Amino acid sequence: MQVEAMQRGAFGWALVKLNSGEKFISEAGAMFRVSSNIEIDVTTRSRSSGGLLSGVRRMIAGESFFLSTYTASGGRGGEVGLAPKLQGEVAVIDCDSRNRWVCAGGSYLGSSPDLDIDTQFQGLRGVFSGESLSFLSVEGAGPLIVNAFGKLTEVDVAGHLTVDTGHVVAFEESLTYSIDKAGGSWVQSFLTSEGLTLKFFGHGRLYLQSHNPDEFGKSVGPLLPPRSS
Amino acid sequence: MDLQIDGNPDYGQLRVHLGPGETFLAEGGSMSWMDVGMNVRARLMGGFLRALIRKITGGESLFVGEYSCDRGGEVAFSPARPGTVMQRTMTGDSITLTGGSFFACTPGIELSTKFGGLRSVFSGEGLFFMECSGTGELFFNSFGSIIEKEIDGSFVVDTGHVVAWEPGLSYTIRGMGGLKSTVLSGEGLVMEFSGRGKLYLQTRTMGGIASWLTPFVG
Numbered sequence: 001m002q003v004e005a006m007q008r009g010a011f012g013w014a015l016v017k018l019n020s021g022e023k024f025i026s027e028a029g030a031m032f033r034v035s036s037n038i039e040i041d042v043t044t045r046s047r048s049s050g051g052l053l054s055g056v057r058r059m060i061a062g063e064s065f066f067l068s069t070y071t072a073s074g075g076r077g078g079e080v081g082l083a084p085k086l087q088g089e090v091a092v093i094d095c096d097s098r099n100r101w102v103c104a105g106g107s108y109l110g111s112s113p114d115l116d117i118d119t120q121f122q123g124l125r126g127v128f129s130g131e132s133l134s135f136l137s138v139e140g141a142g143p144l145i146v147n148a149f150g151k152l153t154e155v156d157v158a159g160h161l162t163v164d165t166g167h168v169v170a171f172e173e174s175l176t177y178s179i180d181k182a183g184g185s186w187v188q189s190f191l192t193s194e195g196l197t198l199k200f201f202g203h204g205r206l207y208l209q210s211h212n213p214d215e216f217g218k219s220v221g222p223l224l225p226p227r228s229s
Numbered sequence: 230m231d232l233q234i235d236g237n238p239d240y241g242q243l244r245v246h247l248g249p250g251e252t253f254l255a256e257g258g259s260m261s262w263m264d265v266g267m268n269v270r271a272r273l274m275g276g277f278l279r280a281l282i283r284k285i286t287g288g289e290s291l292f293v294g295e296y297s298c299d300r301g302g303e304v305a306f307s308p309a310r311p312g313t314v315m316q317r318t319m320t321g322d323s324i325t326l327t328g329g330s331f332f333a334c335t336p337g338i339e340l341s342t343k344f345g346g347l348r349s350v351f352s353g354e355g356l357f358f359m360e361c362s363g364t365g366e367l368f369f370n371s372f373g374s375i376i377e378k379e380i381d382g383s384f385v386v387d388t389g390h391v392v393a394w395e396p397g398l399s400y401t402i403r404g405m406g407g408l409k410s411t412v413l414s415g416e417g418l419v420m421e422f423s424g425r426g427k428l429y430l431q432t433r434t435m436g437g438i439a440s441w442l443t444p445f446v447g
């Protein structure tokens with residue numbers, strides 16, 4: 001299996017090359033090109049955390065309920081092209097079994113079937129963040145594909161870093177975080193519209209997206225007509 | 230203070246390294262990440278009433294964030310709309326920004342709200358503009374990339390594409406051709422600029438993406 005992020009800039013996508021018999025999993029609807037011998041199966045389960053319940057939990061995490069599974073059949077290899085909904089860059093993270101990764105709900109694009117993907121319940125801190133803050137926990141060894149709104153930046157955190165909740169794509173679990181106000185006081189944070197931030201501590205890699213999808217949504221939303229009920 | 234733009238033209242963002250005691254101002258909600266020791270305070274630019282008017286009519290946030298760091302540190306900002314971030318060094322001159330185009334500045338820049346007059350009703354750029362003057366670094370942003378156009382004479386722009394213009398320019402609103410072509414071409418009203426100075430245009434409009442999305446609103 002070979003997974004490659006294909007393009008920098010606004011229209012990134014990922015090309016997955018599978019050997020005969022190999023499988024790959026993606027968010028449903030992400031496939032835009034595929035070899036003719038690739039079989040596509042839609043499931044609600046990933047390998048270990050299976051069943052309907054995990055589908056519901058994924059949906060809560062901002063992911064689609066369904067996952068697509070691609071299998072290279074017919075004794076030949078094949079290719080799958082995956083593209084995210086939002087415009088922006090795509091990155092391939094090589095997960096190894098030493099370190100778990102945490103991926104923001106909306107940033108998951110695809111993964112090797114050797115990776116266990118599970119929804120992390122954020123508890124009250126998720127509810128109060130006001131953003132679609134939900135995380136997937138990724139365990140195992142293999143490639144994970146993430147997508148960003150805008151440019152992706154990889155940061156090696158050593159110590160502390162404060163990040164606005166809408167800019168987190170993925171991070172190593174060696175980093176711990178707490179949810180906190182942006183400014184010195186809650187009033188100041190509210191007035192500057194910064195709201196809540198994640199304060200990261202420790203050592204590890206962190207992927208950030210240059211733009212905040214919620215902020216863009218808030219600037220387009222008022223220009224749209226009201227939803228017909 | 231070290232100011233660095235990257236990601237242009239489609240995903241411009243701004244990274245600021247502040248020395249001890251230095252401050253920097255940015256549109257509310259635009260901070261994306263920062264060092265833990267950074268202080269954030271809300272500040273009204275140009276008085277409460279003007280800031281309120283800007284918020285209601287110009288699509289700007291009511292408060293701007295004032296960032297400082299006792300030990301010095303780094304903070305990054307990105308605008309809500311993907312596009313280009315422009316830097317302009319102000320040396321006592323002024324520039325007019327359309328609503329939503331202001332992004333960030335150093336403390337020496339003054340912002341004031343200017344009523345665009347009745348014609349601005351038809352400009353598609355909001356009723357109020359923001360006039361920036363003073364000395365320092367000004368940052369503004371666009372949706373899509375920015376085209377800088379040196380005008381000497383007159384120039385016609387579709388409404389919604391204007392980001393900023395220099396004080397040597399003035400504009401009038403008019404229809405494109407006759408009533409029939411105005412209605413049928415989809416070009417609607419245009420802004421005709423005349424005079425001498427620089428005009429900043431954006432390649433996409435928020436109205437454009439909104440009307441494309443409208444049929445999909447369930």
